[in-house]
Structures are given as C-alpha cells and as structure tokens.
Amino acid sequence: MELNITRPTLLLDEAKMLANLDRMLQKAQRTGTELVPHFKTHQSREIAGLFRARGVDRISVSSVKMAEYFAQNGWKDITVAFPLNPLEVDALNVLLEQGVKLTVLVADPAVIQHVAGRFKQTVNVLVEVDAGYGRSGLKATRVDLFERVLKALTNDESLRFYGLYCHPGNTYQANSIDDIRQIWKESIEKLLELKNTLGLSECVIRMGDTPGCTVVEYMQGVDEMGPGNFIFYDLVMNYLNVCDETDIAVAVACPVVAKYADRNQIVVHGGAVHFSKDHLFDANEQKFFGEMVILQERGWSSIIPEARLTSLSQEHGVLSVDDETFEAIEIGDVLGFLPIHSCLTANLLKSYLTLDGKRYEHMETVMS
Amino acid sequence: MELNITRPTLLLDEAKMLANLDRMLQKAQRTGTELVPHFKTHQSREIAGLFRARGVDRISVSSVKMAEYFAQNGWKDITVAFPLNPLEVDALNVLLEQGVKLTVLVADPAVIQHVAGRFKQTVNVLVEVDAGYGRSGLKATRVDLFERVLKALTNDESLRFYGLYCHPGNTYQANSIDDIRQIWKESIEKLLELKNTLGLSECVIRMGDTPGCTVVEYMQGVDEMGPGNFIFYDLVMNYLNVCDETDIAVAVACPVVAKYADRNQIVVHGGAVHFSKDHLFDANEQKFFGEMVILQERGWSSIIPEARLTSLSQEHGVLSVDDETFEAIEIGDVLGFLPIHSCLTANLLKSYLTLDGKRYEHMETVMS
Structure with a gap:
C-alpha cells in the first residue's frame, strides 16, 4: 500500500x-x-x-x-x-x-x-x-x-x-x-x-x-x-459469529517502533487514544485489544494467528507474536490491526483513509 | 454552579x-x-x-x-x-x-x-x-x-x-x-x-x-x-493512595436522563466516548467507570458513597446508587463524576470548562 x-x-x-x-x-x-x-x-x-x-x-x-x-x-x-x-x-x-x-x-x-x-x-x-x-x-x-x-x-x-x-x-x-x-x-x-x-x-x-x-x-x-x-463490523461482531473477519471494513495502521526478542513483543504506535480500551479475551483468558493483519496493495490480509495487542497504554501498543511473525517484522514497518469496537476506534481516530487515498471526515474533527 | x-x-x-x-x-x-x-x-x-x-x-x-x-x-x-x-x-x-x-x-x-x-x-x-x-x-x-x-x-x-x-x-x-x-x-x-x-x-x-x-x-x-x-490526578491515583480525592482536579459533568427505581439505577449522558473504557474494581470485584460527586457553587463535593458508573456504552452511563441517593436525583440534574483515568477522559472530551466559565483548548480539537 x-x-x-x-x-x-x-x-x-x-x-x-x-x-x-x-x-x-x-x-x-x-x-x-x-x-x-x-x-x-x-x-x-x-x-x-x-x-x-x-x-x-x-x-x-x-x-x-x-x-x-x-x-x-x-x-x-x-x-x-x-x-x-x-x-x-x-x-x-x-x-x-x-x-x-x-x-x-x-x-x-x-x-x-x-x-x-x-x-x-x-x-x-x-x-x-x-x-x-x-x-x-x-x-x-x-x-x-x-x-x-x-x-x-x-x-x-x-x-x-x-x-x-x-x-x-x-x-x-x-x-x-x-x-x-x-x-x-x-x-x-x-x-x-x-x-x-x-x-x-x-x-x-x-x-x-x-x-x-x-x-x-x-x-x-x-x-x-x-x-x-x-x-x-469489528472483532466483537466477529467473535459473536455475526460477521466474517473479511467483512470488517476498518483497520488501524500502526508504525513499528521497537522489538524485544526476549519476550517476542513488538511495540507499535497505537494505544488507548487510538483503539479505546475495549477488549476481548482469547482462548487462554488473556485480554487483548486488537488482532494483527498484514497491510497489502489493496487492503489487508486475513488475521495473523497468535498476533494480538496484549496491552495498551496512552500511545503504546504491545503486540505479542510467535517466533515466525516476530522475525518477519521490522522497525519502520506499518502493521494493520482489526479493532475490537469500531465505533469507539473511529471516534478516537477521527478520520478515515480509503485504500485509494481519499480522506473522509469524522464529526469529532469539526464539532467540539 | x-x-x-x-x-x-x-x-x-x-x-x-x-x-x-x-x-x-x-x-x-x-x-x-x-x-x-x-x-x-x-x-x-x-x-x-x-x-x-x-x-x-x-x-x-x-x-x-x-x-x-x-x-x-x-x-x-x-x-x-x-x-x-x-x-x-x-x-x-x-x-x-x-x-x-x-x-x-x-x-x-x-x-x-x-x-x-x-x-x-x-x-x-x-x-x-x-x-x-x-x-x-x-x-x-x-x-x-x-x-x-x-x-x-x-x-x-x-x-x-x-x-x-x-x-x-x-x-x-x-x-x-x-x-x-x-x-x-x-x-x-x-x-x-x-x-x-x-x-x-x-x-x-x-x-x-x-x-x-x-x-x-x-x-x-x-x-x-x-x-x-x-x-x-484521577481515581487510579486515588486508589493507589498517591493522591487524596480532593487533589483530583477534573470531573465530568453529565446530565441525568432517566431513572429506574426497580434497580436503583440512573442513566446519564456520559459514556465510553467521554470517559474511555478504563475501569477499576470495587470491594466486591464489581467493575466501575467513575465515582459520583455533587456539583456545587465552586466545585464539587467529596465522593458520594456507593454511587458509581457500573456500565458504559457509547453515550450512556449507568449509575448505580443506594436508595437515598436515588431519591435525591432528578431528571434534568447534572451530576459530576471523577474519572478513572484523567488522560484518556481529557483526550475524549477535548476541552475544559473552568469553574469560573473559561474554556481551555485541548489539542484534539485543533490537530487531526
């Protein structure tokens, strides 16, 4: 892209x-x-x-x-x-x-x-x-x-x-x-x-x-x-089986800023002020805030297994991944994440970028 | 006020x-x-x-x-x-x-x-x-x-x-x-x-x-x-005993829009797009999203016991209270709530109103 x-x-x-x-x-x-x-x-x-x-x-x-x-x-x-x-x-x-x-x-x-x-x-x-x-x-x-x-x-x-x-x-x-x-x-x-x-x-x-x-x-x-x-739609709807993951029409693009090999974690720019703190729980009862996709020429890949945002602070997102995914990602990459709750994520990010580069307005940029 | x-x-x-x-x-x-x-x-x-x-x-x-x-x-x-x-x-x-x-x-x-x-x-x-x-x-x-x-x-x-x-x-x-x-x-x-x-x-x-x-x-x-x-400061800091509740310098003012006597709950306009979804747990392990104060001439009261926002959706806040507080509140009132996490709440509300009526800007209204 x-x-x-x-x-x-x-x-x-x-x-x-x-x-x-x-x-x-x-x-x-x-x-x-x-x-x-x-x-x-x-x-x-x-x-x-x-x-x-x-x-x-x-x-x-x-x-x-x-x-x-x-x-x-x-x-x-x-x-x-x-x-x-x-x-x-x-x-x-x-x-x-x-x-x-x-x-x-x-x-x-x-x-x-x-x-x-x-x-x-x-x-x-x-x-x-x-x-x-x-x-x-x-x-x-x-x-x-x-x-x-x-x-x-x-x-x-x-x-x-x-x-x-x-x-x-x-x-x-x-x-x-x-x-x-x-x-x-x-x-x-x-x-x-x-x-x-x-x-x-x-x-x-x-x-x-x-x-x-x-x-x-x-x-x-x-x-x-x-x-x-x-x-x-969003991951809440996907986990309810109300939609397929391929129906989810928004993803948050986040730059990779640091990698930590000892814990297979990657820090991205993407935190609570972008995603909100809404979360789901994985099969091991581990809280998560988004699932990773790979950004492609015209959209994004299916969800990468075992690649989730496992903690968020104000601007930091901590992505936990397996060995293979860890090796494939570099600082300077931009990763995609499907949001837990698209309404709150859109409300925070306050504008949309279409895949062909158009910017769509969100109310929050003009009404305050 | x-x-x-x-x-x-x-x-x-x-x-x-x-x-x-x-x-x-x-x-x-x-x-x-x-x-x-x-x-x-x-x-x-x-x-x-x-x-x-x-x-x-x-x-x-x-x-x-x-x-x-x-x-x-x-x-x-x-x-x-x-x-x-x-x-x-x-x-x-x-x-x-x-x-x-x-x-x-x-x-x-x-x-x-x-x-x-x-x-x-x-x-x-x-x-x-x-x-x-x-x-x-x-x-x-x-x-x-x-x-x-x-x-x-x-x-x-x-x-x-x-x-x-x-x-x-x-x-x-x-x-x-x-x-x-x-x-x-x-x-x-x-x-x-x-x-x-x-x-x-x-x-x-x-x-x-x-x-x-x-x-x-x-x-x-x-x-x-x-x-x-x-x-x-905020309720997270107060629960850590890092600050007193009287040190918390921001409160969210929310209008009361509905009362439900059968469950001692009050609906206010104040939801996840105002407070964020950050939460704490009370002594009974019940999640909450803010604690109530009474707005006064020059500020607000101390925290009202047993008066917490126990659930939030996008714009709705559900306030759970005891009998006495329930009776004292009417539709059309404006209640105050101390936020769980002031950084995220300020980021969402995007401006400040001082007690003497001045409006202070938040970056999010001018940078997007």
Whole structure:
C-alpha cells in the first residue's frame, strides 16, 4: 500500500463497507422493514452520502451534537436514539427551526413533564422498551408506565406518539446465533403484545442492534431497523459469529517502533487514544485489544494467528507474536490491526483513509 | 454552579490543578531535580501557559503530533517521550527547522540505523531503560545493548547522547506507597549502576511516572522528573493512595436522563466516548467507570458513597446508587463524576470548562 502512513491511521476498505451496506439494505427489503441506519458508528458526512446515494433519507444518531452535525450536512429526518435530555430542548428547537424532522426517545415517563410545552414544532416520540437488556427504556411488563406516557403525550400537542423502540443490546452477550435470534423473538413478542394491550393501531416498531439485524430473518411485526455497527463490523461482531473477519471494513495502521526478542513483543504506535480500551479475551483468558493483519496493495490480509495487542497504554501498543511473525517484522514497518469496537476506534481516530487515498471526515474533527 | 451545562463537559478546578503543580515544583526543588513535565495529560496550550508562568520551559510529549501542537504554541524544548519512529524523521526535521530543540527516545538499538544521517540538525537522545516495567526500553541488565547504542550514536553527528530515561510504570500495579518507593529505589540503582558500568560522565538520569514522582522523596542521582498525570490526578491515583480525592482536579459533568427505581439505577449522558473504557474494581470485584460527586457553587463535593458508573456504552452511563441517593436525583440534574483515568477522559472530551466559565483548548480539537 502506498499511502505514506507515518502515524496511527484508520484505514477504510470501501468495498467491504459498501457490501455491508448493500447486504443490510437487502435484508430490509427481504423482511419488509425500513432501514433507518444509526450513524453513531461512522459519524462521517462522506460515508453518510453513500447511504443517501442508495435511497436512505431517515437516520438515527446518538446525541444532539451528532444530529447537529448531520443536519449541517443536509439530513432532514433524524432520530436522536438516546433518552431525551430536557436540558437540550433549546438545541432541538434550533434543529426544528432549520426544518429538520425530529424523532426523540422517551425512556422514562417523568421526562415528559420536563419538556411539556417547550417544543416549538411537532416532534415524533418513540417510547423505548426495555425487553430484557436492562440499560434504558420502560420495562415491557410495566403496561401502567406506557399508559402514563401515552396519556402525557396526548396533553402536549407538540409531542406526537410515533412508536416503540427496542435496542436489545443483550445480543452482545449471546453465546450463539440461535441465542441472538431467540432474544429478538422474545423482544418482538413483548413489543407486539404491548402494542396490542395498549390498543395502538398506529404504532411503528423499530428494533436496533447490529447482531439481531444481521442474523434475524423473521421480522414479522417489525417496521424499522436501526443498526449502526454493521457498516464496519469489528472483532466483537466477529467473535459473536455475526460477521466474517473479511467483512470488517476498518483497520488501524500502526508504525513499528521497537522489538524485544526476549519476550517476542513488538511495540507499535497505537494505544488507548487510538483503539479505546475495549477488549476481548482469547482462548487462554488473556485480554487483548486488537488482532494483527498484514497491510497489502489493496487492503489487508486475513488475521495473523497468535498476533494480538496484549496491552495498551496512552500511545503504546504491545503486540505479542510467535517466533515466525516476530522475525518477519521490522522497525519502520506499518502493521494493520482489526479493532475490537469500531465505533469507539473511529471516534478516537477521527478520520478515515480509503485504500485509494481519499480522506473522509469524522464529526469529532469539526464539532467540539 | 451556573455554567449552563447541557452536555457531557469536563470541569476543571484550577485551584486544585495549581496546587498539584506547585506541589510538584516544590518536590523538584526539594529533591534537587528539574521538573520536565509530561504534557500528554492535559494537551492544552492554556494549561501549558500556567507551567510557563512558573518557570517551566522544557516539556515532554507522547507523540510528534503533540510536539507540533506545543511548538505552534511557542514551546522550544521538547522531548518526544515515545520510542523514536523512523517514519516521522521528516516531521521532526520540520520542527528542528522551526528552532525547536528536540530530545528523542531510543528504545531499541536497531532504530539508529533507520535514522542514521537523516536528521538535519542535532537532536538529543535519551536511551530508554526498562528497569522492570516490561513495556519499552532496553533491559537494564543488557549492558551490551547500551554499548551498541552508544557506539552507533558516535557514528552520527546529529545524534547527541543526552542520558538515560526510565518510566517505571509498574508503580501503577503497586500495592502500597512502600512498594512504589521500592520500585523507584531499585530502578534508580539500576540506572546508576549502568551509568557507572558504561563509564558515562555526562549522562542525565530522567525518571517518569506520577506515582513515583509524587511519593518518592529520596532522589539522589536523579536529574530530571517527567510526570504527567499529577496535574489532574484521577481515581487510579486515588486508589493507589498517591493522591487524596480532593487533589483530583477534573470531573465530568453529565446530565441525568432517566431513572429506574426497580434497580436503583440512573442513566446519564456520559459514556465510553467521554470517559474511555478504563475501569477499576470495587470491594466486591464489581467493575466501575467513575465515582459520583455533587456539583456545587465552586466545585464539587467529596465522593458520594456507593454511587458509581457500573456500565458504559457509547453515550450512556449507568449509575448505580443506594436508595437515598436515588431519591435525591432528578431528571434534568447534572451530576459530576471523577474519572478513572484523567488522560484518556481529557483526550475524549477535548476541552475544559473552568469553574469560573473559561474554556481551555485541548489539542484534539485543533490537530487531526
């Protein structure tokens, strides 16, 4: 690869990324759902443009700041898929005045009294359902809370009930594809039961999470899917068997700066400020922060066995390898690493270098 | 506090920070060492200015990018305290041409052949000694490697041997203050023995790491100290008993967005993209990502017992609390959290808000 890399750099294989995108669009078509993609993973106007070129015009983001960024880049229908923060109503009103159609998430009935009468235009409301993940949302069994929310919404003209939202993030802890499908099956059943119990005729059902959106085929009753990570995937998804390692569309290029033969370890420039501290465990319960690939003319190799980043400090990455790999690597080389969690890695590296040398922006370089 | 905070924001208590700085300057004076502070923790030109106002003009950074940032802000004597990367010699030459006096770190003898004859002006060379930490540097016992480095340096006029550098980061794993002092004692002994064995008359000894620089009083033989984290400290340092919690000079302000009474958990806006995924373990071996404080008129309270961020996703923080604290918190409140690792948290939040409302820049907002 002749990209003249001298510092930690996030490489983007556009062909892999577009294959991931097209596959998810096909999944939406096949299941009769609408893909309302989550842009928290790439946070990039150029990558966003590739979605638009494929007909996507409704998106999700994970913060009002991110909504502002994509609004500045021409997006007009945005779900802020994070519990509505009453302190940001003024910022949301600015977006409404700019002509952005907003959907917000209610994850606690009490929030409605904090925002009552404060929106200057109508916003759609998705009510978040906790179907077992236990992070945010109203417990699916608490029909009384949903009734309270619906009643409160009818008292405020600017808040229009849109539907139920569920991010079953417990799929990230699943032990198999069957587990993921089972979590989805149960979650969808709970949502449909709730819709029925509440007597809701007009109620969109939106499901999040990349594992489920990738592997579930039966989506009867689901109207919209909102996955984010699928655009790049990463080692977490690979270890869940949700994607193949060849689907992972980003790799971090890191220069080699030192070798230590007595412990078969190599120090690269690539640390916690590039990868994040997210990790997985190998078969020996050893923590690791990335797996090595060899950078090639047009991309990178498959994962090199027994070549993992076994510790990270702020800027240092310590790569542990076997004898053969150790001998093959020299100071001045640039190695590739597949990230554990591509969303956090992209957020830290803050720009993308495509294999043909284009630079794509990340929100974090322009919004602060 | 009337700072109009609506989003995750890094608060800086300048009085605490200046007390930390003045205490370290006094330590340097008392021990007869020079403080060559590491700026990787704050990465801020305004905070850097507070060092300059106290007579500091030599600094360390952890990347060439950071050297470029501080050079742009008037710093003229910079150590890049990261193993010399041959791919960045051109970038270093640009700094030399701008009149910056550079000190680089050699952590592997082989690097010298990669840079031979390529520096356009003289650079100082610190040779990194691994006295037991096991991350980077030449093992203190390998006298042959040091001899090889010294010989190679004499063959290149642009490379001037300056001294030995040791970052005994194993102090972060110490179980007591005595352990930290013992690690330093042994490290210094190894450095002095090496200096003696190699017959070096002119050889500066520089020691890094905040735990040691904070708690060690006996520094005979040490010429320079290069700590970074001490400027803010954090929960890692507090749990090591290296600092008191009242010394921690930064806290992350996070809006409350949802409450779940059935599990005494509160969701705040503050996740892995704000705190990083660094964590500690409480007395019950439960992982946590930050401890709660109450924001007050001029700063924040002491740590609230049993109020910790027990899980983080990209933007969500889940705060687990006892009944009393749960009742006291409402949606729309802004809570404070002391970070586990202040360097990574500052790197993610990318600016500082002082208690009187000043905004201080972080390098990451201007260099990308």
